[in-house]
Amino acid sequence: MKQLLVVLVLAGVCRGQSRLGTYNVDPAALSVSGLSSGAAFATQFQVAHSEEVMGVGLLAGAPYYCAKGNLMTAVDACMKYPQSINLSNLHLYTQQSVKSGTVDPVCNMASARVFIFSGTKDTVVVPGVVKKLEEYYRAYVAAPGAIATVYDIPAHHGFPTDRYGGACGSPNSDYINNCNYNAAYELLEHIYGGLQKPPTSHVAQGQLTLFDQAEFFKLAPAPTYGMDTAGYVYVPPPCHIGARCRLHIAFHGCLQQRGILADRYAKTTGYNEVADLNNLIILYPQAKKTLTNPNGCWDWWGYSSYAYATKNGYQVTGVHRMIRRVLGTY
Numbered sequence: 001m002k003q004l005l006v007v008l009v010l011a012g013v014c015r016g017q018s019r020l021g022t023y024n025v026d027p028a029a030l031s032v033s034g035l036s037s038g039a040a041f042a043t044q045f046q047v048a049h050s051e052e053v054m055g056v057g058l059l060a061g062a063p064y065y066c067a068k069g070n071l072m073t074a075v076d077a078c079m080k081y082p083q084s085i086n087l088s089n090l091h092l093y094t095q096q097s098v099k100s101g102t103v104d105p106v107c108n109m110a111s112a113r114v115f116i117f118s119g120t121k122d123t124v125v126v127p128g129v130v131k132k133l134e135e136y137y138r139a140y141v142a143a144p145g146a147i148a149t150v151y152d153i154p155a156h157h158g159f160p161t162d163r164y165g166g167a168c169g170s171p172n173s174d175y176i177n178n179c180n181y182n183a184a185y186e187l188l189e190h191i192y193g194g195l196q197k198p199p200t201s202h203v204a205q206g207q208l209t210l211f212d213q214a215e216f217f218k219l220a221p222a223p224t225y226g227m228d229t230a231g232y233v234y235v236p237p238p239c240h241i242g243a244r245c246r247l248h249i250a251f252h253g254c255l256q257q258r259g260i261l262a263d264r265y266a267k268t269t270g271y272n273e274v275a276d277l278n279n280l281i282i283l284y285p286q287a288k289k290t291l292t293n294p295n296g297c298w299d300w301w302g303y304s305s306y307a308y309a310t311k312n313g314y315q316v317t318g319v320h321r322m323i324r325r326v327l328g329t330y
């Protein structure tokens, strides 16, 4: 009887979506990263919660609030025409949001670690847009060397890896590119420093599991906020049994959500192998396609609400609840 119970419990954990767990993580070592719309969202999350987020890794992303709530601005200026981006307006919005308390004071960004990547062959979010993102951060980040930029890899739009994906300089529908460049390691190393780099032969040792996301997004009718009912979490074995670990959140790009790539973004971008050797827990929250968001992008133009780029945004709120769960306060 006892054995049967154990089997049933294990089956419940292995199948389907389990509850996101609480782990022994350092609250002062929280960081986020993303590709494309995921990078724009990572920026929004970091600016909104700069008191809590000490580092960001941004691949092919636009500046904070670049789209200003407008889809046309998102696909035009914020992807292709950097000369049309007026940073003064974005700084103004940032300051107004600080005043209204919907984003944390910008002084918190002074000590942030920022990693920014743009491939020389990226024609989807052109390098000029990414350089505007760098310029945006330079207004707030003080420490010399705190912002690292990589602008010399001949990569097309996608997540650069050192072992998986399509040809580095060509478009491919997964947006994961084999560039002989381990972006996951490089960005995490810039953020944390002193990490062990996994050899290309390293196979991830921990568990990648689905967790129930719906419990974090009971905020409005589901189609409004564009989130899937489940996300992925990667937990290296030592973090499972109580070792002190660090939490990193990785946001996929458009057309890379679970509904399209299943677990490929969470499995092949290279984060998990770095996580193994450095006791990092990686959370991969998942967006979903909806009528107003047909490509399953993270909200960086306002499809979920006008407050999308602040602490009041549905997606920002939901992801923040996930962090609190991992820390044990939600």
Ligand SMILES: *[C@@H]1O[C@H](CO)[C@@H](O)[C@H](O)[C@H]1NC(C)=O
Pocket: 086, 087, 088, 089
């Ligand atoms: C940029 O925005 C600021 C503030 O709204 C405005 O004063 C300035 O004229 C704008 N610059 C350009 C080139 O449009």
